[in-house]
Amino acid sequence: MAVKAITDEAHFQTELAAAGGKLVVVDFTAAWCGQCRNISPSQGMSIMPMFIFYRARTKIDRMQGADINGLEAKIQKHYVTSLYESGEDYGHGMLDLNTFIQKNRCECLNESNDHPMVNALSSSGGHLVSDCDEQLIISITFNQLVKISAIKLKAPPSHGPKKVSEQDLVLGQKDLVSGSPIPLHFVKFQNVQNMQLFVKDNHSGDETTIIDHLAFIGSPIPTTKMDDFQRVAGKKGESH
Incomplete structure (x- = not known):
């Protein structure tokens, strides 16, 4: 499994598009997250314990926490059902x-x-x-x-x-x-x-x-779910 460091939103969208029907697992880095080192693919990285799974540029699952067994189980689940792993290519973004x-x-x-x-x-x-x-x-x-x-x-x-x-x-x-x-x-x-x-x-x-x-x-059909948004500053009802 190839690991790539994403530099910005445009780079992220380009990689998702290039993946096609492949399973893509995204994690997020944060230097302050000590427990993430236990699940990092290398000792030189600190990773926020949030993993989001994509196929065809669409979010299909997510997992929080540095649970190695849980992460492996989810990857296995989506890996097995991945179009890419079946070796079939239907073209035109179909899967x-x-x-x-x-x-x-x-x-x-x-x-x-x-x-x-x-x-x-x-x-x-x-x-x-x-x-x-x-x-x-x-x-x-x-x-x-x-x-x-x-x-x-x-x-x-x-x-x-x-x-x-x-x-x-x-x-x-x-x-x-x-x-x-x-x-x-x-x-x-x-x-x-x-x-x-x-x-x-x-x-x-x-x-x-x-x-x-x-x-x-x-x-x-990609959709936006309100649950994906989190308040990052202030309290409910405050204007910014």
Whole structure:
């Protein structure tokens, strides 16, 4: 992992832009912070114990305190889901939006209890299987506004989805084997936080539909959160 010293805001934004879909971890230096030396990448640096995680120039997480184990856990979490680490480049600033999916607010109607949808949101987390019949209604919630340009569906050729509503997609068996991005009408998904897919049937015609992996390709829409601002002088109600 390369460590770079940032000199000013322009330099910072340039490095974020150059990183693309890579995971970027930013820490902040402060000569007065003694405990930070325990977590510094070299003995010659003193680092404020505030770490902010970025992907695609968008803040995805943060951590306070000189907790080495906690920092390593967060880096591992975001490293695994990083587009850069998967070796895929979708171009034009597009990336796998897995990091931005709010999994505890997603749901799938007619999912099997033993093989729920959450399995399919990871490339190595198992698979999603329908329960009573071949149909599935999948609702995805993102933790912020995103632009979606394509979806990826990887599944067994025989039991993978055939017709998927949202844009009346018809998936061939080759599409399911390759798991290649399937373009959507980009104009329709320029500013969304929720998306719903209705799987109508599968290629086998029987009552079991299987999805190994479901992914959304696009880009996050940078937003400003008031929680990111902190009062640095004076008291509440004072004018400056």
